[in-house]
Amino acid sequence: MPVTIKDVAAAAGVSQSTVSRALSTPDLVNPGTRARVQAVARELGYQPNRAARGLITGRTANLGLIVPDLANPLFAAVVKGVQAAARAADYSVFIADTDEDASTEPGLLRALAKQVDGIVLCSPRSPDAELTEVGADTPVVLMNRQVPGYPAVTVDNADGMRQAVEHLAALGHRRIAYVAGPRSSWSNGQREHGLRVTTGALGVDLVHLGHFPPRFDGGVAAADLALACGATAVVAYNDIVALGLLSRLGARGVAVPDRISVLGCDDIPMSAMTHPALTTVSVPQHEAGRAAVAMLLALLADTGPVTTHRDLPTQLTVRATTGVAPDPEPGTADRSR
Amino acid sequence: MPVTIKDVAAAAGVSQSTVSRALSTPDLVNPGTRARVQAVARELGYQPNRAARGLITGRTANLGLIVPDLANPLFAAVVKGVQAAARAADYSVFIADTDEDASTEPGLLRALAKQVDGIVLCSPRSPDAELTEVGADTPVVLMNRQVPGYPAVTVDNADGMRQAVEHLAALGHRRIAYVAGPRSSWSNGQREHGLRVTTGALGVDLVHLGHFPPRFDGGVAAADLALACGATAVVAYNDIVALGLLSRLGARGVAVPDRISVLGCDDIPMSAMTHPALTTVSVPQHEAGRAAVAMLLALLADTGPVTTHRDLPTQLTVRATTGVAPDPEPGTADRSR
């Protein structure tokens, strides 16, 4: 039987209100009683019932977070960022995993909406229309996607691709392949765009491969195409795909980066652990999680105008899978020049 | 403004109680009114406030889950298992990540205890005493650790090690090194035990290395020792450590498995993606998560005696990092034989 505010009140010889005040708004009570009440509360191990408090204040002190797949290290980073920021503000967080199934999103959203003060929706796959329904009742912040009218935190994917292409061009690459991710992914669209713009500006050929599933086997499947298309460098939709590329390339005895350079995106922990270590575009998902929570909290506090969109910088991390372009060999695609 | 039971009652022309009954205990109301109420509720988009319901029923329909590190793929699997089982039973789950810091565990536990009906505590690091405090109020199921008096689901680590050693012995290995994990880890203790028993029974030498941190760099640090100790096979505390081992071995130009075999534990997704792919002991963490929730739910339902402990089987997965032991070379440690 948990101890309630009543028990504390009785034990301290004051009313419930005084106990409530002594704990929530200490300056409103006499220092003497305040001390006594707090002592009793601690002694009894009193913990206010947040549900009951929420019922009256309208605040649950809970946040919701929906991610496509917790097993994906990228989203694990998001979760940790969200958790850290939430805990710092004394919020708890409900997490739901859609298992990459967009159709479960609306249901989860609705179920969550009632028990939380706000929701962080990470990489939503569901159509915009679904969002508006929930968005009315509960503040929602989007991550990795922009929808008109919604606050969002994104990362500058296009600029990351710009850095990637410039890096490769500086190494002498004149023909780059892109292993595309899911067509419905907002991030993929951004990345394709950045690639197109920068390759165009630099006069580098861009070969579009895919779309491939954003998984290891997607990379495995794309490797032979990348090799055959005459590119001297491949940029993958994300690190997992790049790892698949590397695996298949290794199996075929293709030297990386001597014969072909490989570049990932996301900088998941695993990228630094492979052999050779993967050159990749680091996206600050942990910080993005923190930013999303900060935005949500600001929305809830409702103190004046709120920053409604943040675009976090990305950063190329050069490791071992990118190197100078091989000399054009006679008899290959390069002969056409 | 969310719609409450009152709104539904008014719109349907009945009392709150009838609405409540029509939705929670449909057989207690006239089929006609029941239908009308349900129709109105749906139309208005009524969603009962779980907090308010919990206040009176004493049930929150929430479960808590505490894991050491969400970024660790092993625990990501646990989370997914717990989520799946919880959702199937219409429970939501609060997740907290201790960041591998045992000292935050009691606080989180206490904070969670009030808002959930039960808690799954995964790989707890905190001393047994801390647990008892919370265990009194809220049902707790332990994962990957046993503490007297607590329900738990574990995996048969010792048997996994038995399979590993038998595999290696069959390949001709007579001297095996173990790169130990954290001293405080229950799983590590189990694994050491299993190793000791089976190597003893088979007359195989066992060299104990470490303890090392259960991370990639732990494996990197252990690699040279493993090489120097005259073992022809290394078993790592877990896959991440094994990956570190592989990386350092690769950097030194040591052939795996020709010169030395490497064996991991856990079978995280990454293990199948390395080159060569890692031989490892698969532990069913996803299923363990499900089992823990099932146990918790049974405890809550309180219908008769409950299975209070489950030990899930582990399974050796042979991939490419284990092979036949190299011939003893003159001039090495094997000369002593």
Added chain:
DNA sequence: ATGAAAGCGCTAACAT
């Protein structure tokens, strides 16, 4: 079969 009323634990007016 349905309604009225009480109350879960807590906070927020309103008194004093």
Added chain:
DNA sequence: ATGTTAGCGCTTTCAT
């Protein structure tokens, strides 16, 4: 500065 009262949204006696 403190106590009294009302009520958050819901379920559950207890009447009818």
